[in-house]
Amino acid sequence: MRRGAVAPALPLALAACTGVQTPLDPYGEQAGRIAGLTWLLFGGGTAIFLLVMGLLALAILAPARLRRGMGSHRFVLLGGIAFPVATLAALLVHTLGVSRALVLPAEAAPLRIEVIGRQYWWEVRYPDAGEGAVTANEIRLPVGREVELLVSSADVIHSLWLPNLHGKIDMIPGRVNRQRFRAGRTGALRGQCAEFCGLQHSFMAFWAVVQEPAEFEAWLARQRAPVPPPASPEAARGMRVFGEAGCGACHAVRGTEWQGRLGPDLSRVGSRLSLAAGALENRHGTLAGWIAGAQDIKPGNSMPAYGRALEGADLLAVATWLEGLR
Template sequence: MLSHVLFWGGGAVFLVTMGFLALAFLAPQGLRRAMGSRRFLIGGGIAFPVVVLTALLGYSLSVSRALTKPMSDAPLRVEIIGRQYWWEVRYPDLGEGAVTANALHLPLGREVELNLTSADVIHSLWVPNLHGKLDMIPGRVNRQRLRADKLGELRGQCTEFCGQQHALMAFDVVVQTPEDFDAWIARQRAPVPQPETEEHRRGMQVFGEAGCGACHAVRGTPWVARIAPDLSRVGSRATLAAGALPNNRGNLAGWIAAPQDIKPGNNMPSYARSLEGSDLLALASWLESLR
């Protein structure tokens, strides 16, 4: 509704302005002379835009105030930390292990409070279908309340230039029924299952030998670092590298082998020269199985 009012209000100012411009060229000389009078200039050039734009400003402020007004006393808190160039997402009210990366899951119809901050430079979070933009500033927590009223998948994006790969800093928003959301949280908190195949066992071994656990966490294992995205359920995510690639085994292997070729400037080193092809595929296969 707000966008419609602003569009038509701005459109009315534009049409009136263009109408006056046309009259200035096409109207008879007597009318053009009248249009040059002080009364006409003050009324059409000052009073009209001031009244219309002030009314639009007042309306937008009233709607914005209503959007930020708390709807409940106990919203679901979600902590989102912007990093170059990915998103860390935590649900502190739902347990220690309720954490993911580059994906925001929301329960349908429940008010959510996003606590937004940054670990490095200024980022800005925007989900066009849910709410406006809000900056994420190092050392400060900005809060944004929203409620998703339709099931489905949406896209979010960083809208503040934050470095070389700013354009490839997106995230998925998944709106679920409360039951599906609770089941998803339970899976996030649970430790990953032990590998069942020889290939997956080798992949898990390669993960440790290659030093991946120095940056990444996998629940239920000794690897608990928070420098890079949590990989506990990486196989269930729709994309890799904050929306840079669809998530599948081939892209996982390609990302591990040459992340700088895919997303130059990110903080992950390349493993093409340090991992054998079979080990690389085993590692990608194990990560894909973490769902």
């Protein structure tokens, strides 16, 4: 490769080591251990590759006397058996130590968060906060506090992966798996379903927002509280249309008669970073577009398209009301 072609590639390679969805930019101790093991494997693999290439060059270019020595039984036993066995054994012991450290609890009473995988979205519950602390497609975390995720599935096998904080964990119907971690700094991190679960698997993402403890507690209090009344006549119209269209049969909105469980809880949908499990940015236009054409945007999901059932003004009114639920 020419030198001029290497320079543009370096920023791209380095950029892959940082960001909101990479195990190489750890936000906590567990992800830091995984990143350290990753760099050890990268470095060790590179060193062994260079060593093998060097020995190959010697076997081809070295004087005959040295090449005969490299073909001796002693050299083969040391380089071909003893060295790999010792290296792999040391790596195994180190890896087992890292694996043990990843599963050992650090606190007796972590913050428990239930995450239920569904085709193709995430239900998130905070059982320690009491009834009503429910959201969707977004996990809020307090910085510096240990968290225990209790993950399960309502349909098929999913896998939750939040690479900046921990490794992958399977979500299996009828079983609850657990994962503990602690975020060391604030930020918005992206997670993903890492097990093929159907047509829209690649669009089954979520955001994890790490906040200061006081900010997190304020957010949690808002989640438990009933939604505020509509702030404008258009929002009031949107709330009425929401009920008339039967949306409450699938969605819950706290403080109202609508307590559906088939779809995401919409009580504070206006405060979330994304719609449709990371498929869209959350703003007024995308809210209306999602309601109108959910099957065009994300075919195969359970949300019907209301583009023909509702007039444009009604669609915009519903989006206005939902956007105000913060």
